[in-house]
Amino acid sequence: MRYLIFPLLVALATPSLAQEDNSQVDAGRRDLGSTTEKFTDSEGSELYRRACSGCHGPEGEGAYGAGKYPALAANPRLGHKRYPVNLILEGNGAMPAFADWLDDEQVAAIVSYIQTNLGNDYEGDVTAEEVKRMRAEFADLEEG
Numbered sequence: 140m141r142y143l144i145f146p147l148l149v150a151l152a153t154p155s156l157a158q159e160d161n162s163q164v165d166a167g168r169r170d171l172g173s174t175t176e177k178f179t180d181s182e183g184s185e186l187y188r189r190a191c192s193g194c195h196g197p198e199g200e201g202a203y204g205a206g207k208y209p210a211l212a213a214n215p216r217l218g219h220k221r222y223p224v225n226l227i228l229e230g231n232g233a234m235p236a237f238a239d240w241l242d243d244e245q246v247a248a249i250v251s252y253i254q255t256n257l258g259n260d261y262e263g264d265v266t267a268e269e270v271k272r273m274r275a276e277f278a279d280l281e282e283g
Contacts, residue, residue: 177240183252186245190237191253199257206233212258220265223250224273243267243274 180186188197194208195201201210216222227246230236241249244267254263 183248218261243270
């Protein structure tokens with residue numbers, strides 16, 4: 140009887156492997172800066188690295204291959220906040236829409252980052268409130 144109870148007590152006192160694995164996976168997702176539903180970072184440079192640099196390059200140099208990914212470095216179109224906000228939220232061509240993956244503050248952080256880095260010297264002053272307003276405008280345009 141003693142030999143049957145000991146394994147049962149050990150099993151009850153030890154967390155299951157599945158629970159340990161899930162916590163490690165959840166921690167790993169946080170470390171990746173995203174979940175299966177959204178990005179979790181708030182810094183523009185980190186969001187750019189995680190969401191944009193895979194296609195546009197770490198220095199914004201752009202890439203060609205399975206698709207055409209324009210350079211963001213020294214890009215005069217980025218001087219106007221509406222252009223990058225629209226592209227990030229709505230996507231275009233090979234670029235996916237990130238509206239569901241990024242909140243207004245994150246979009247503002249990315250836009251400000253690409254406007255003031257990657258060889259760009261624009262003001263980078265878009266706010267989360269402006270992104271919220273533009274998000275609503277773009278949604279109205281799609282419906283109309």
